[in-house]
Amino acid sequence: MRSRWSYVYFAFYLLLGIVLLFLNNDLSKAVITLMNVIIVLVPLIGTIFGVMYYYNSKEFTELLLAQPLKRSSIFLGQYLGVALSLSISLVLGLGIPFVFYGLFESSAIWDFSLLLVTGTFLTLIFTALAFNIALSNENKIKGFGYAILLWLFLAIIYDGLFLMTLIMFEDYPLDKLSLIGTMLNPIDLSRTLILLKLDISALLGYTGAVFKQFFGTSFGLIVSFVMLTVWVILPVLRIIFKSRNKDF
Amino acid sequence: MVNIENLHKKFGKNQVLSGLDLTINEGGIFAVLGPNGSGKTTLIKSILGMVIPNKGEINVLGESIKKNSNYRHKIDYLPQIANFPSNLKVKELIKMIKDLRKNTNEDLRLIELFKLEPFLDKKLGTLSGGTKQKVNIVLTFMFDSPLIILDEPTTGLDPISLIRLKDLIQAEKAKGKTILITSHIMSFVEEVSDEIVFLLEGKIYFRGSISELKTKTNQPDFEHAIASILTDNHA
Numbered sequence: 349m350r351s352r353w354s355y356v357y358f359a360f361y362l363l364l365g366i367v368l369l370f371l372n373n374d375l376s377k378a379v380i381t382l383m384n385v386i387i388v389l390v391p392l393i394g395t396i397f398g399v400m401y402y403y404n405s406k407e408f409t410e411l412l413l414a415q416p417l418k419r420s421s422i423f424l425g426q427y428l429g430v431a432l433s434l435s436i437s438l439v440l441g442l443g444i445p446f447v448f449y450g451l452f453e454s455s456a457i458w459d460f461s462l463l464l465v466t467g468t469f470l471t472l473i474f475t476a477l478a479f480n481i482a483l484s485n486e487n488k489i490k491g492f493g494y495a496i497l498l499w500l501f502l503a504i505i506y507d508g509l510f511l512m513t514l515i516m517f518e519d520y521p522l523d524k525l526s527l528i529g530t531m532l533n534p535i536d537l538s539r540t541l542i543l544l545k546l547d548i549s550a551l552l553g554y555t556g557a558v559f560k561q562f563f564g565t566s567f568g569l570i571v572s573f574v575m576l577t578v579w580v581i582l583p584v585l586r587i588i589f590k591s592r593n594k595d596f
Numbered sequence: 597m598v599n600i601e602n603l604h605k606k607f608g609k610n611q612v613l614s615g616l617d618l619t620i621n622e623g624g625i626f627a628v629l630g631p632n633g634s635g636k637t638t639l640i641k642s643i644l645g646m647v648i649p650n651k652g653e654i655n656v657l658g659e660s661i662k663k664n665s666n667y668r669h670k671i672d673y674l675p676q677i678a679n680f681p682s683n684l685k686v687k688e689l690i691k692m693i694k695d696l697r698k699n700t701n702e703d704l705r706l707i708e709l710f711k712l713e714p715f716l717d718k719k720l721g722t723l724s725g726g727t728k729q730k731v732n733i734v735l736t737f738m739f740d741s742p743l744i745i746l747d748e749p750t751t752g753l754d755p756i757s758l759i760r761l762k763d764l765i766q767a768e769k770a771k772g773k774t775i776l777i778t779s780h781i782m783s784f785v786e787e788v789s790d791e792i793v794f795l796l797e798g799k800i801y802f803r804g805s806i807s808e809l810k811t812k813t814n815q816p817d818f819e820h821a822i823a824s825i826l827t828d829n830h831a
Contacts, residue, residue, distance in 0.1 A: 407679030410646070410679075411679075411680065413645075414644050414646065414671075414673040414675065415668060415693070415696050415697060416665050416666055416696075417668075417696065418665045594648070595641075595646070595647040
């Protein structure tokens with residue numbers, strides 16, 4: 349699908365990047381602001397685009413299914429089409445203004461690339477999750493509802509519940525539990541990952557502090573990336589499995 | 597050509613096909629008939645591998661269709677409702693399907709036959725139902741496959757296109773191909789088909805020629821013969 353929405357998305361990031369740089373006049377501060385936007389917005393856009401694309405191209409999918417093509421290649425192709433075009437919009441949209449601003453001479457370049465890498469991971473993860481939801485729900489409205497709920501849960505509610513459990517059981521040693529809790533949510537994980545890299549303790553929540561204490565910066569980075577990769581692979585495997593057994 | 601054994605399919609609680617056996621020999625035009633919801637489209641989609649049966653075995657040209665997509669090179673399929681991606685142009689869609697299967701020049705002849713030239717640069721979303729169906733027909737007939745499956749091919753066609761479609765079907769039959777048709781237009785079925793298969797409640801109720809059906813039901817014409825089956829079975 350030649351979607352004009354991915355251009356809109358690209359333009360949005362372009363604008364966001366430019367505006368942030370002008371208002372902040374400081375690269376690393378702009379990176380922090382961007383992080384807050386990316387952590388919430390990228391999963392939302394990935395979710396919505398994934399679900400929307402699946403339902404919109406349903407007829408086209410049926411056309412392809414009657415052709416001599418493997419089911420897994422049809423669905424993986426669609427998934428990669430959406431996820432990669434969103435990722436490219438993100439990377440180029442944010443990358444261009446920052447490059448013009450003099451990113452390559454700045455020390456923030458590693459923080460910035462980490463931001464783009466996690467943003468890409470989040471796009472891949474949430475588009476895959478959205479495809480899973482869409483594949484399991486014939487009803488468009490239901491599919492949309494579940495997808496948004498999933499986003500809301502992982503982006504906001506999860507943190508709240510997490511914090512509440514930490515407060516409720518504060519007498520116990522919870523370091524391991526909170527660590528696992530962070531690992532199980534890709535949004536939390538990305539946030540922690542970027543904060544660890546940015547090395548700004550003021551912004552580190554309790555989860556971040558635990559992380560830092562446990563891993564030290566570089567080991568934590570590797571484990572986090574492994575977790576993010578697992579978060580991509582599992583939903584993608586389910587797309588393959590689910591599409592193989594679905595009726596059209 | 598196509599060999600189906602003990603085919604079962606359930607959608608939720610709705611048992612659509614219950615132990616269907618069918619062998620379709622090579623060459624000729626077969627019509628699959630039955631009331632609404634009798635499982636015609638499910639049967640066709642099972643042959644195409646779009647619907648995964650709960651039980652049963654399907655062989656197309658000697659190949660089992662399970663976990664196989666290659667056999668679809670030998671099938672041309674005309675879907676019931678022509679829904680195409682609306683932001684593609686007719687030309688682009690034809691080119692894309694050719695890229696997926698194989699190159700052919702047959703499309704030029706078909707486009708001319710159905711007078712589709714003025715629509716080639718239009719987006720599919722702007723076409724009328726009948727024109728979409730013509731595009732659908734072009735996409736189906738442009739490949740030279742031994743098995744052709746047509747699900748309600750006459751939908752939305754004007755009389756002249758209908759005549760051209762019938763000619764096209766006869767021409768393909770003359771090449772020795774096997775053609776599987778479902779339709780609710782009895783006059784069309786009577787005109788083109790060599791043999792009919794009547795589905796009722798997920799099973800084959802009758803199989804044979806139209807004249808055999810007329811004798812069996814004691815009805816003078818085909819339409820009434822079909823109607824009498826339906827009233828006798830309270831369908």
